[in-house]
Structures are given as structure tokens and as C-alpha cells.
Amino acid sequence: MGNFEILDHTADIAMRISGTDAADFFHAAFDGFCEITEINSAVLSDNEITHNIALDGADNEELLVRFLNELIRMIQENMTAPVKLLNLEVGNKTLKCDVIAKTIEKLPDGYAEIKAATYHMLKIEHSDDRLIATCILDV
Amino acid sequence: MWQGEIKRIDDYRYEIALDKSKGMRVCGRFYTAPEGLEQIKSEDGLQQMANVATLPGIQKYSLAMPDIHWGYGFPIGGVAAFDPNEGGIISPGGVGYDINCGVRLIRTNMMFDDFKDKIEAITHQIYRDIPTGLGTRGIIKVSTSELKDVCRKGAVWAVENDMGTQSDLDCTEDNGFIDGADPSLASNRAIERGRPQLGSLGAGNHFIEVQIVDEIFNTKAANAMELKKGQLAIMIHTGSRGFGYQCCDDSLAQMQKAVKKYKIDLPDRQLACTPLDSREADYYFALMRSAANFAWCNRQIITHGIRQGLSRLLGKSWEELGLFLVYDLAHNIAKIEKHKVDGVMKTLCVHRKGATRAFAPGDKRIPLKYRDVGQPVIIPGSMGTASYVLVGTQTAMDETFGSCAHGAGRVLGRREALRRLDHVELLNEMKRKQIVIRAHSKKTLREEAPQAYKDVDMVVEASHESGIADKVARLKPLGVVKG
Numbered sequence: 001m002g003n004f005e006i007l008d009h010t011a012d013i014a015m016r017i018s019g020t021d022a023a024d025f026f027h028a029a030f031d032g033f034c035e036i037t038e039i040n041s042a043v044l045s046d047n048e049i050t051h052n053i054a055l056d057g058a059d060n061e062e063l064l065v066r067f068l069n070e071l072i073r074m075i076q077e078n079m080t081a082p083v084k085l086l087n088l089e090v091g092n093k094t095l096k097c098d099v100i101a102k103t104i105e106k107l108p109d110g111y112a113e114i115k116a117a118t119y120h121m122l123k124i125e126h127s128d129d130r131l132i133a134t135c136i137l138d139v
Numbered sequence: 140m141w142q143g144e145i146k147r148i149d150d151y152r153y154e155i156a157l158d159k160s161k162g163m164r165v166c167g168r169f170y171t172a173p174e175g176l177e178q179i180k181s182e183d184g185l186q187q188m189a190n191v192a193t194l195p196g197i198q199k200y201s202l203a204m205p206d207i208h209w210g211y212g213f214p215i216g217g218v219a220a221f222d223p224n225e226g227g228i229i230s231p232g233g234v235g236y237d238i239n240c241g242v243r244l245i246r247t248n249m250m251f252d253d254f255k256d257k258i259e260a261i262t263h264q265i266y267r268d269i270p271t272g273l274g275t276r277g278i279i280k281v282s283t284s285e286l287k288d289v290c291r292k293g294a295v296w297a298v299e300n301d302m303g304t305q306s307d308l309d310c311t312e313d314n315g316f317i318d319g320a321d322p323s324l325a326s327n328r329a330i331e332r333g334r335p336q337l338g339s340l341g342a343g344n345h346f347i348e349v350q351i352v353d354e355i356f357n358t359k360a361a362n363a364m365e366l367k368k369g370q371l372a373i374m375i376h377t378g379s380r381g382f383g384y385q386c387c388d389d390s391l392a393q394m395q396k397a398v399k400k401y402k403i404d405l406p407d408r409q410l411a412c413t414p415l416d417s418r419e420a421d422y423y424f425a426l427m428r429s430a431a432n433f434a435w436c437n438r439q440i441i442t443h444g445i446r447q448g449l450s451r452l453l454g455k456s457w458e459e460l461g462l463f464l465v466y467d468l469a470h471n472i473a474k475i476e477k478h479k480v481d482g483v484m485k486t487l488c489v490h491r492k493g494a495t496r497a498f499a500p501g502d503k504r505i506p507l508k509y510r511d512v513g514q515p516v517i518i519p520g521s522m523g524t525a526s527y528v529l530v531g532t533q534t535a536m537d538e539t540f541g542s543c544a545h546g547a548g549r550v551l552g553r554r555e556a557l558r559r560l561d562h563v564e565l566l567n568e569m570k571r572k573q574i575v576i577r578a579h580s581k582k583t584l585r586e587e588a589p590q591a592y593k594d595v596d597m598v599v600e601a602s603h604e605s606g607i608a609d610k611v612a613r614l615k616p617l618g619v620v621k622g
Contacts, residue, residue: 006554008552008554008555009209009552009553010182010184010208010209010210010549010550010551010552011208011209011210011211011215011549012210012211012553013552013553013554058395058396058399061408062392062395066392069388073328073332075273076273076332076381077328077331077332077381107272107273109580109581109582110580110582111273111580111582112553112582113273113341113342113343113622115236115237115384116236116384116387116388118211118212118409119212119232119391119395119407119408119409119411120211120212120232120407120408120409121407121408121409122408122409136211138211138235138236139343139553
């Protein structure tokens, strides 16, 4: 089962992500992102929009950064809140998924505006049969 | 936490030694007041400074200004210059996502004693007129083609569209635009993120403050800037909004490939970079300069919005109110500049990430009206604390590629600030200080509380006492507008 932990960082914000496999890891990253931004507390409309995401990258670190940046853009560009991650497939240097989102009617007071996910010291490591990484988000 | 040795040069200068086993090509040098040293050692800013020292073509030192703190890639407060003739590089991680995030100071003819009853109304007017927070639309709507013009022309576009004057351009770093922008290379995403946001403040640490000039330290420089004690002023802090973030993001993707192509060994992927003479460098320069121009235009349009609003509120033209620009400067940017290294004049790419240009008196890149006193340097404090105006010095030219601190610098993480600080107590504290607050988010207020930042007085003292800048004036906040 994937999990995440939000960590302190002086200027920005960090999350430690852990999963049993790549798919589990990316699900945990999705959950961590929603927790950090507090987007689940937004006032949302009932209509659902499906964002089909297809990414490629040199490695899973690049896929993680690009995946999180897609979620950021979903909020900032489209004013939609990601609520569900479905059909996730992480392949060799590719990631495909559907993100179900809802239109944001009002952002929560606690919403954290994230500029981007960064590569700072980002390395997905294998430890005790788990994938673990710490990703810093620029606030 | 930094566990290596730190060499004290004097009370305000410290160095970390060259460690070739870790790939460092130069020493690291940082500036701080002695009482700030332990805090700096306790986090990862110095490690990041050491990482920057490994980059190809770096000159003299990997530098950090007195507001150094842990960022990503470069430390915040980081300065590094690279020589293209020695394999030097350019790195988007040395500029940051908010390209040309910067500060501008507008003076007024209004004296506090005459307007003290109107501070709340003035602050409220600004909050009402200038869009703040996330997802906000800017003051003006532009088409894609107009946005591309903005990216080519910077603040000049605003002036051409009656949202500023030649005097504004004269008092803006690089006259409000940097040549070599090519928005045709910007992604559709960058255009779509930027287009609705022109003339908006954003969220986080961005702000507009109504301030009072509280103390003058350097009369000659203050006179050149037409600053006097008791006068009201307005400070704006914002950048290139979503357009800049996306340009940086798009460039980083290119740089990840460039690192492999040019076989550059990096201690941190966020430092991804490319040789200055490469096609990838041309691409990044074209995008970064587009975003820098967006930011200068953004601050100019916000200035126009403030002038219009205060003119309506106070029943006088903005010229009668004396809302003239003192100076506008970038603190997240990379520029091609000439500097002396070991007595030889070189053309270098100077990265400033959370650092301010601070050129000495006599430099032709400074507006004529300030040429005798030095380039104005604006160091905003945290919410509720003082901000400072300084001027650049020859020491800065000799030691820091003409650079100085850009702000107070954080000491508390955002989550720690949320844990420790109470919104109501904070508002009461501001009330006790007679500071009017207008903000979208209670959470932002707690994250940006003065307790979350270094003592700006200490940062300014370190800048002044080390000689990399010279104090001119202190301003205190009366009204704060935040996203």
C-alpha cells in the first residue's frame, strides 16, 4: 500500500512518497499532492471531467515531476480539482492515466499554490521492496 | 545541515573550502551577520552552494548573499557567474520558476501626517483594484498575439498602451525589457497560463505594501531617489506568474536531455544546465527573457492600476499625488554581464536566484539620475517588518558580481509556521502595530508571518557592514495586500 508523508522545508514544501511498485508509488504521489494543496476541501461542482494523461520521460523521476506538474496545471490552468486517479499504467519510461476532476467553484482557504514539482535531489530508491523518494514542490 | 568546515574571513564573510573530491571547482563564499551563522549551518543552503560550485565554467566563488536559505537547485540568495570561454553553463535552476520575480518601489508626494486617516482606504482600494490570489484574472485581457508582444517588449508594451511613462522605463532595470526574447518558442501551455494573468499579483510571498519612509541613512542617495522621512511609498513584489513557471518547466525538460548530451556531471538534477554556446542555451535564453519581459510588464500594469485607483480615491491625478517610480529590479534572473575576474574583464552569465543586482556608482547600466550614488537596491522585509533601500557599491562589483540580498530569507518552514502561529494572534499583532491587512487567505498570513523570516535588519546590516551595499532608507509597513 502506497503512502506519503509531508515534510518541512524552509522555503518550499516536500513530500516523501513510498509504494510497493510504480503504480502504487504514483497513487501515493497523487494522494500526497491532494493533501498538500488541500484541494479536496475546495467547493466543487458536481460535473466530472476526465483528463487523459500520457507522459514520457527518461526515467521514473522525470515521470513523477511531469505527473505532478500535470496536476498543478489542472488546478491553475483549468480550475479543476483532481479527485480520482484511474487506469494508471506505468511502463518503461511512460505513464498513462485518467484523472477525474471537478470544476472548482471556490478554493479552500488553505490552498497552497504550487509553482512546480522540482528535481531537487530527487531519486526514487528501492528499499525493503518499496520505492521511496522525496520530492520538493516550489511554493 | 552543513557539517563541513567554515572559514571565517571577517565578521560578515565566511567560506567553505574547495573540495575537489566532491567535484567543487571553486570555494563557496557567503555573507552573514555573525548571529545568523548557526541558522545557516542548520539547513541545506550551504550544501546547495557547494553543489553550485561543481558547475562547469564557474568563476571566483559560488556565492550566497546574507539572506541565504535552503531552496532547490541553487540556494535562495545564490549568485554564480559562468564564463562561456571556459565551458560555462546556464541553468534554469539558477533562476527559479518565478523568472524575474522582483520588486518595485513607488514614492508619493503624500506625507503620513496628512494621510494617516486614509491608510485603510488606500490599502483597501489597492486590494480591490489589483487581482490577488490563485486563479485570478489580471487587470487587462490580452490576445495571444498581444501577449507575445508583451514578451518581446516588456514594460515598454505597457507604456505604448498608456499604462506608464518613459520615466517608469528609465527607472526600471534594463529599462523594463531585455533583448533576445522569442515568445514564438513558448509552449501553448505557457501562453495559456500567462495570457489571463497579466496585471495580477498572485499568491504566496507576493505582496503590495503601503509604507512610510521611517529613516534616512544616506541623504545624498535618498535625495537622488526623492525619498524623505514621513513620506508614503508603495512597494510591489511579484513576478512572471504562470507564464514564467511554465517556461521554466519546459526548459528543464530540455535541460535534462542536454545534461546527457553534453555529458555534464551533476550532484543535483535541479541544476540541469547546458553550455552557454549550445542551441539549448539559446532556447532557454529566449524563453527566460520572454518571461522576464512578462514580469516587468506585469509590475508596470499593476503600477498603472494603483495609480488609477488612488487617483479616483483621492480625487487628484497620479502625477499630483507624485506616484513616481523609484526603481524596479529583478531578483530571479540570469544575465550576460561584463565583470572583472582576477583583473581581466570577462563576459559572463551571472545567475541571481533570490539575489539583487547592486551595481556601483558610475556604472553606465544605472539610470542617469542614480549614476552618482549607485544602483538602488530594494530589500523587502517580511509582513509587518521594515523594508530597506540601499545602493550598490564597488565592493559588490569586486566581490559578488555586483549582487546583494533580496529579502529577509525564511527561517521557519511553511508547515512549521502553520503549527506555531495563530491567525488571530497574528492579526492582533498587526493591529497593535497599526498595520492594515487585506488578504485572501488566512493560511498565507500565517505562512508569511514575520516570525517565519530572518530579521531583515540583520540581513541589511550584513549587506551594509560587509560593504556589498550601502543603506539609504528604511520603510515601515502601514498597509499590506496579499494573495
